[in-house]
Amino acid sequence: MAPRILLALLLALALPARADFYLVVHASNPQKALTHKAAVDLFMGRSRAFANGDFALIFDLPRDNPRRAAFYQALTGMSVAQVNSYWSRLMFSGQSVPPQALPDETAMLGILRRNPSALGWLSKEPSEPGLRTVLVIKEPTVK
Amino acid sequence: MTPPGAPRVRGANSLQLRFMLLVFASAAVLALVAATIAYQFGQARALASGRSSVEALATAVEKTIAIGAYARDEVLLQEVAGGLARNELVDVVEVVAADGRALAKVLRPGAAERHGATLVLRPLVSPFDARESLGQLRIHLNDAKVRADADREAYTLAAAMAGQAALLAVILYLLAARMVSSPIVRLASALRRMTPGSGERLEIPQNHVGDEIGVLIAGANTLLDSNERALQTERRLRAEVETMEAQYRQIFDSSSAGIFVLDEGGRLINGNPTVSRVVGLSMAELRRLSEDDFISRVFSRPEQVRQMIDAALARGETMTADLELVQLGDERRWVHCLISVQHQDGQTVEGVIYDITERKSDENAVRHRAEHDALTQLKNRAASQAVLERFVGEARARGAPLSVACIDLDGFKQINDSHGHACGDEVLVRCAERMRAAVRRSSDLVARLGGDEFLIALRDVGPTDAVLAQVMQELLAGLSQPIRLSNGEVVSVGVSIGLACQPTHGAEPQQLVRMADEALYHVKRNGKQGFAFALAE
Numbered sequence: 170m171a172p173r174i175l176l177a178l179l180l181a182l183a184l185p186a187r188a189d190f191y192l193v194v195h196a197s198n199p200q201k202a203l204t205h206k207a208a209v210d211l212f213m214g215r216s217r218a219f220a221n222g223d224f225a226l227i228f229d230l231p232r233d234n235p236r237r238a239a240f241y242q243a244l245t246g247m248s249v250a251q252v253n254s255y256w257s258r259l260m261f262s263g264q265s266v267p268p269q270a271l272p273d274e275t276a277m278l279g280i281l282r283r284n285p286s287a288l289g290w291l292s293k294e295p296s297e298p299g300l301r302t303v304l305v306i307k308e309p310t311v312k
Numbered sequence: 313m314t315p316p317g318a319p320r321v322r323g324a325n326s327l328q329l330r331f332m333l334l335v336f337a338s339a340a341v342l343a344l345v346a347a348t349i350a351y352q353f354g355q356a357r358a359l360a361s362g363r364s365s366v367e368a369l370a371t372a373v374e375k376t377i378a379i380g381a382y383a384r385d386e387v388l389l390q391e392v393a394g395g396l397a398r399n400e401l402v403d404v405v406e407v408v409a410a411d412g413r414a415l416a417k418v419l420r421p422g423a424a425e426r427h428g429a430t431l432v433l434r435p436l437v438s439p440f441d442a443r444e445s446l447g448q449l450r451i452h453l454n455d456a457k458v459r460a461d462a463d464r465e466a467y468t469l470a471a472a473m474a475g476q477a478a479l480l481a482v483i484l485y486l487l488a489a490r491m492v493s494s495p496i497v498r499l500a501s502a503l504r505r506m507t508p509g510s511g512e513r514l515e516i517p518q519n520h521v522g523d524e525i526g527v528l529i530a531g532a533n534t535l536l537d538s539n540e541r542a543l544q545t546e547r548r549l550r551a552e553v554e555t556m557e558a559q560y561r562q563i564f565d566s567s568s569a570g571i572f573v574l575d576e577g578g579r580l581i582n583g584n585p586t587v588s589r590v591v592g593l594s595m596a597e598l599r600r601l602s603e604d605d606f607i608s609r610v611f612s613r614p615e616q617v618r619q620m621i622d623a624a625l626a627r628g629e630t631m632t633a634d635l636e637l638v639q640l641g642d643e644r645r646w647v648h649c650l651i652s653v654q655h656q657d658g659q660t661v662e663g664v665i666y667d668i669t670e671r672k673s674d675e676n677a678v679r680h681r682a683e684h685d686a687l688t689q690l691k692n693r694a695a696s697q698a699v700l701e702r703f704v705g706e707a708r709a710r711g712a713p714l715s716v717a718c719i720d721l722d723g724f725k726q727i728n729d730s731h732g733h734a735c736g737d738e739v740l741v742r743c744a745e746r747m748r749a750a751v752r753r754s755s756d757l758v759a760r761l762g763g764d765e766f767l768i769a770l771r772d773v774g775p776t777d778a779v780l781a782q783v784m785q786e787l788l789a790g791l792s793q794p795i796r797l798s799n800g801e802v803v804s805v806g807v808s809i810g811l812a813c814q815p816t817h818g819a820e821p822q823q824l825v826r827m828a829d830e831a832l833y834h835v836k837r838n839g840k841q842g843f844a845f846a847l848a849e
Contacts (some may be wrong), residue, residue: 206441209441213382213383213440215382215383215384223645236633245439245440246440247439247440255379255439257378257386258376258380258388259379259380259383261386261388261390261391262380262385262387262391263387264383264385264386264387264388265383265385
């Protein structure tokens with residue numbers, strides 16, 4: 170796990186300044202915006218529905234995505250390891266499952282375009298009209 | 313000295329036993345106090361430990377519970393709570409949401425939910441936002457178990473403390489017995505076995521040189537030294553005193569003087585054998601006088617002795633006198649007595665007596681010779697005058713009669729001339745005996761005035777008394793009896809008697825004798841062998 174953190178750090182340093190993360194839904198989704206807390210609750214398995222009560226399908230990027238660690242760090246303040254530990258405890262009971270991981274951001278874009286109940290995150294703001302960014306999470310200042 | 317088999321120190325008097333009791337009492341108190349403190353302390357610690365182990369459990373699962381509460385994963389919560397509730401220290405594990413809803417509640421098998429149970433509470437916060445409270449983890453402690461554990465632990469601790477105290481007491485006791493008590497007991501029995509003044513000394517054991525036991529033994533030896541010296545001095549002094557006493561006793565016992573000591577009541581305290589011999593009492597009889605009045609038992613005139621004692625007391629001098637003793641048998645006994653009074657231990661009377669009976673007898677013999685006629689043992693002329701004077705004086709004083717007879721033997725001169733003086737003396741002796749026999753009363757006077765002249769004075773006899781005539785007849789008859797001399801010859805004498813009586817013929821001795829004498833001559837001139845009264849003047 171350590172090399173991965175190292176890699177993430179290297180990537181973070183290599184990439185220009187700081188980047189934001191974009192939580193995106195289908196344009197037809199009535200959810201216009203999300204609070205940070207609601208985003209955490211959805212991504213961390215606490216809630217499975219949008220504000221209007223519609224079922225939410227949460228998608229994640231794969232574990233080897235270079236931005237994933239930074240995303241969870243920005244979203245929950247936890248390292249990937251902590252997040253994994255979190256999920257492993259919940260998965261133990263079989264009641265909760267972590268968001269489904271998609272191969273890459275392209276696949277993510279595809280799912281988001283097709284499924285009005287989907288919620289996912291991207292490292293670049295999508296320019297397509299069929300999608301709506303509900304929350305932009307700023308990556309905290311690199312120390 | 314205590315015999316070697318003297319009883320050992322036992323019972324409550326034994327220092328060792330008292331020490332042991334004290335040590336064990338102290339140990340018991342110590343054990344009690346220590347056990348009580350240990351119990352309290354142990355219980356408090358065990359309670360705290362029970363609570364803190366539950367706290368540790370709570371800390372261990374807190375994070376997972378918080379996650380379960382966050383994700384509302386009741387299965388997870390139930391699982392974790394169930395895991396917690398398997399611990400015997402826990403009765404109930406509850407997870408309560410922030411709105412008070414119970415998210416999970418598990419009871420330990422066999423446990424019941426109780427009111428008032430001690431609670432371990434943990435606030436649950438969101439793993440992603442510490443400000444967001446998710447509820448509370450409530451753990452009900454199994455107080456009975458916690459307390460039972462605490463009690464067990466406390467008991468163990470208390471027992472350990474008590475055992476420690478007891479062990480310490482035993483060790484202390486054994487050490488004290490070995491180091492102090494038994495050396496003292498050995499010292500005491502060694503001292504008891506010792507003979508005073510024998511020169512024995514106690515040996516200081518190697519391991520006690522210089523310590524208190526050593527000092528004690530050295531002190532005992534010093535005491536033995538000085539004791540022995542004192543004993544030797546005392547023995548020497550006693551020997552000296554005994555020698556001196558023996559000398560004095562020898563003097564006392566063998567003294568030719570009788571020595572006696574009387575108490576204030578005149579009872580004999582001590583007397584030497586000479587006293588016994590002089591007073592004629594055995595030592596046993598003498599000893600019995602220690603309960604009797606010695607003075608009145610021994611001296612014929614006790615008042616004389618008491619006067620001497622008073623005088624000796626008054627003047628502080630030794631009084632001396634010749635005293636007659638109480639008569640035993642015929643003999644009269646005399647002592648020269650010195651009396652002095654001592655004031656030591658009350659008042660005692662010391663007396664010294666010498667037997668002077670012999671000297672007194674000699675004195676009496678001289679006096680007897682002076683007063684008596686050597687041949688006939690009758691009173692002589694000089695003594696007869698004195699006696700007659702006394703008789704006359706007494707008779708006059710009492711108004712009693714007195715008869716005086718002058719006697720002359722007839723024919724004595726012829727016997728003296730023809731047979732010799734020795735025969736004449738024999739005749740005189742026999743006639744004197746016959747006169748004494750005729751007079752009978754020893755208190756009357758029979759005297760030889762010289763040659764063949766005799767004088768008789770009869771007291772309380774007057775001229776008309778029958779006894780006078782009777783005595784005269786007996787004189788006439790008795791003296792006229794023939795006398796057988798030692799040479800075998802037989803001689804006879806006659807007798808002429810002249811009588812004068814007081815008060816009939818006078819009241820003076822010389823007058824009475826003269827008138828009796830005249831009457832005698834009258835008889836002589838008129839045929840002899842008869843008696844005649846004087847003529848009244």
